[in-house]
Amino acid sequence: MIPSILPTYSRAPLSFETGAGSWLTATDGRRFLDLGAGIAVNALGHAHPALVEALTEQAGKIWHLSNLYDIPQQQRLADLLVEHTFADTCFFTNSGTEACELAVKMARRYHYAKGPDRPRILTFDGCFHGRSSAAIAASGAPKMVEGFGPLLPGFTRLPWGDHEALRAAAAEPDVGAILVEPVQGEGGIRPLPDACLKGLRDLCDEHGLLLILDEVQCGMGRTGRLFAHEWAGIAPDIMMIAKGIGGGFPLGAVVATEEAAAPMTAGTHGSTYGGNPLACAVGARVMEIVSDPAFLDEVNRKAGLLRQRLEGLVAAHPQVFEEVRGAGLMLGLKCRVPNAEVVKAGYDAEILTVAAADNVLRLLPPLTITDDEIAEATARLDRAAAALAGSAA
Numbered sequence: 001m002i003p004s005i006l007p008t009y010s011r012a013p014l015s016f017e018t019g020a021g022s023w024l025t026a027t028d029g030r031r032f033l034d035l036g037a038g039i040a041v042n043a044l045g046h047a048h049p050a051l052v053e054a055l056t057e058q059a060g061k062i063w064h065l066s067n068l069y070d071i072p073q074q075q076r077l078a079d080l081l082v083e084h085t086f087a088d089t090c091f092f093t094n095s096g097t098e099a100c101e102l103a104v105k106m107a108r109r110y111h112y113a114k115g116p117d118r119p120r121i122l123t124f125d126g127c128f129h130g131r132s133s134a135a136i137a138a139s140g141a142p143k144m145v146e147g148f149g150p151l152l153p154g155f156t157r158l159p160w161g162d163h164e165a166l167r168a169a170a171a172e173p174d175v176g177a178i179l180v181e182p183v184q185g186e187g188g189i190r191p192l193p194d195a196c197l198k199g200l201r202d203l204c205d206e207h208g209l210l211l212i213l214d215e216v217q218c219g220m221g222r223t224g225r226l227f228a229h230e231w232a233g234i235a236p237d238i239m240m241i242a243k244g245i246g247g248g249f250p251l252g253a254v255v256a257t258e259e260a261a262a263p264m265t266a267g268t269h270g271s272t273y274g275g276n277p278l279a280c281a282v283g284a285r286v287m288e289i290v291s292d293p294a295f296l297d298e299v300n301r302k303a304g305l306l307r308q309r310l311e312g313l314v315a316a317h318p319q320v321f322e323e324v325r326g327a328g329l330m331l332g333l334k335c336r337v338p339n340a341e342v343v344k345a346g347y348d349a350e351i352l353t354v355a356a357a358d359n360v361l362r363l364l365p366p367l368t369i370t371d372d373e374i375a376e377a378t379a380r381l382d383r384a385a386a387a388l389a390g391s392a393a
């Protein structure tokens, strides 16, 4: 019999009751160190006092307002995003997938308005942009698209790192945009080198293409800058944000330059819940905290510490781990044993991690993780790896 929850996830037999900072307490009382953070959502950990305050204060006033009216909390968050990024304007969504939908629409509308029509969008192997019909078409991964056709047309997926194929595709007359994650998350924590991101910007400028960055997973301080592309010293035309910006409350956004966004006039897009006052009250508080340079300095310092410890872990367990990869607090351990087994051994050691493609174990701790928790996390991962190495011997 089909379960009452549609079984599209294979879930671990774990259930949690409360969360505080980097810790989750299970219903059986066990305390887990959370290095998954809801897959990069709980950027400030669980139950951060400032977010609890922002949410409860707003909950006592107004929960929901239609976008038919001005929403001051939305305005505040939009102003913060415009102040701290390349963008001139933003539209709020409830998820990363919805941000992808709008980013695609915006890019197509831009060329439609400017002429000639250039609807095709270039994407890359291993990319992940969500689960809507547009987002799965953008990714093209067989396991995501099988049985869901006909797919939204107009995407060409290129091999990762094939500069010649990219150059040729970008010159095609119907190509209007490039969509890319500065650090692939689901694809296995694969950072795009700064030089490549710069190269993509140059290619877009050369051919009049829009550069769309998906910073749903790698943005909001995750790599040690507010947004990952800042490391490369470039700016996109359109950027997708979600996950960390709501700190656990469903919230996403598309931010864009005035030029790219100008054709999105009244009636061209909408959302009942996007920009909801509860979400934006929390989002504004997250932005205030994460955009503080002192906060980002700490992320970088702790990222260095975690990376160093993980390098030690790889050296200590060469039969389990191959290498550390990633940027900031978006780190991956490439595994020599199946990554799902390492995730499972982590459960026994009371540490939560997330599997990614390319047999990578993802570590996406809250950005507020402490030095002691980093030491504890390494000790628990060491225990998990030792158990696996023991069972393999």
Ligand SMILES: Cc1ncc(COP(=O)(O)O)c(C=O)c1O
Pocket (backbone or CB within 6 Å): 039, 094, 095, 096, 097, 098, 100, 128, 129, 130, 131, 181, 185, 186, 214, 215, 216, 217, 218, 242, 243
């Ligand atoms: C890079 C990236 N883009 C888009 C999405 C889709 O976001 P959501 O699950 O909020 O729809 C995700 C989710 O994992 C993601 O990692």
